[in-house]
Every structure is written in structure tokens, then in C-alpha cells.
Amino acid sequence: MISLRAYIFAIAAALVVLLVVITLLRRRRLRERHAIWWLVAGVLALIAGVFPRTLEIAANFLGIALPVNLVFFISITILFLVSLQHSGELTSLEAKNRDLAENVVLLTLRVEELEKRELDSKHDRGALPGDEPGPER
């Protein structure tokens, strides 16, 4: 059986994780879709902390000799999925960033063209009244 200190420590650690995640969520420093994995991890840690038997039963069921290995397996899996999700989001953010940069450049070009055309038409106004160039498609 585990010692009382270890028991309390496990529960406290799980509670701290949940508290931090929920606080960040409440302050909108973390969006739900990013927080979901951390919430899952915190809840699992809390369950395993409060009822250590569940961990042993689950490990036994999966044929894992040492329950602690199940803890490692689940932890690594969650971390792996989170970084995969982050890589995916990074990719889509980079693509959006590229789109925005390209749009900014094209709009800048268009503004420069319009400014130039307006300047030209101001120059021409004396010589050719009413000769406004139409907008180019």
C-alpha cells in the first residue's frame, strides 16, 4: 500500500494541474480546444490519485505488470497528441500568415496604382477636362 504522504501528494499535484488549466480558461488565456487535453490529463491524474486501485485494475486488465508503466504510457501519448495538434495548428497558421502577407502586398500595389492614376488625372485635368480613366479590372 502507498504511504499517506504519497497519496496526498498525488491528489495535490492533480488538483494543481486542474486549477491552473481552469484559471487560464476562465481568464481566456487558453482556448477550450487547446485546453481539452490538459483537462483530460488532470482528471485522469486526479482519478488515479484518489483511487489508486483503478490504476492497478486498468493495468491488470491491459496485461501491464507494473501500473506505473501505464501512467508513463498515457502521459507520453497525451504529450505526443498535444504536440501533433500544435504542429498542425502551426502549419495552418503559417498558411494563413502567408495569405495575409500576400494580400497586404497586392493591396499596397493597388493603392499605389490608384494614387498614381489620381495624380496623373489631376495633372491632365487642365488639358483634357472630363477625361477620367475608368477603374481597371
Next chain:
Amino acid sequence: MPAYNESQSVGQVVRETLSTLPDVDVLVVDDGSHDDTADKAREAGALVASLPFNLGVGGAMRVGFRYAAEHGYDAVVQIDADGQHDPADVPRLLEDLADTDIVIGARFAGAGEYRMRGPRRWASWVLAVAISRTARAKLTDTTSGFRASGPRAIELFSREYPAEYLGDTIESLVMACRAGLTVSQVPVAMRERAGGRPSHRPFKAALYLGRATLALAFAYARPRTPAAASGSTS
């Protein structure tokens, strides 16, 4: 003309292009340069699009294609800002554009004395063989940055132009071929660079072989990008 930190050469290249080909518009896409590439190009008489940060050649090229698509140009010629491509070759590229969608100015197809050795040469051979099969045409220089694109290619590339490493050459070609576009090549001679240093050094050659092969593999692994149905632009 994509340009990244090419202030030494871009002005001269733009002036030469405009004097050799008086009927063309030159758009320099300044890919987030840290020097005065944009000013030099503007002084020389080019239209300049300055990206707020470096996107790589792929990003710069899509700006060019989108500009061309918006303004209804029927041909786009990509030419390096370092002066290694001769603007006098452009009419020959455009001539072939009547029959194919993309024309590559190829460096080792007979003209000039451009040579490569070691892994870079093997890489270029592997790429040439693989892409020639996909394109059903003999292509010897798939990584050339001297290319002409017709209306169908402009439409495709303005929607989708790979920003990955080597995406501007290898992947864009594979993408175009798989979308049903046709590719041909015209031999051109390379010149000494007017400025800037070569982007690849000998010790990087082996790494280049690996990355090029990987880029090719990914290009084939991607889902096809369909060319637009004729007449409609979505």
C-alpha cells in the same frame, strides 16, 4: 522577379530586362529583404511588391501570379534577380508558350557551360527522370528558376503555389503536370551572377540530394490540385 537581398544586382537586371524587352512589365517581388532591394528595383523602373517578411521563393512567386491573374496578363516569366538569366532568351520561351502551358529555360540542354558535380548532379538527374515521366516530355533541368507560364498555369499557380523548400521548382512542376498542364523546355545559357553569392555550397550538396528526393516524394504524395474548368474562375 523574386528578389531576396539582391540590391547589388537587381537594379542592373531590371534595367537590362526593360531595355531588351520594352513591351513587358517588370514586377519585382521583394521577399522581405533587409537591404534596399526594393528601392533599387523601383529606381530602375520596375513595379515593386514588398512582402512584410520573408516567405521564400514560393510565396514571392504566388504574389506575382496573383498579380498577373488580377490584371489579366496572359504570360508570366520568372527570372532571377541575380542576373544569371539572359532576358534576351525570354522571346524564345514565350514562343514555345503557344504550344505548352509552362516553358522551362533549361541550363544543361546544350547551350552554355553550366556544370554540376557529385550529389547535386545525381539529384538533378533523379529529378529530371522522375518529372519527365510525369510531364511526358523530356526535361533536363527541373530546378531552373527561369520559367514562362501561360494562362492556364497562371490560373493554377495564383490559387496554389507551394511555399515549401524546393516547392517553387520541383513541387510546382509536379503539381502542374498532375493537373494536366503541359511542360516543355528551351535550352538557355547561364551567365555569371551579377551579385550575391550562390545559394548552394559544395558541402551542402549531399544534404540537397536528400531534401530534393524528399520534396519529390511529398510532391507525389499530395492530393491532386485540379486545373480550373475552362471559362470559370472560382
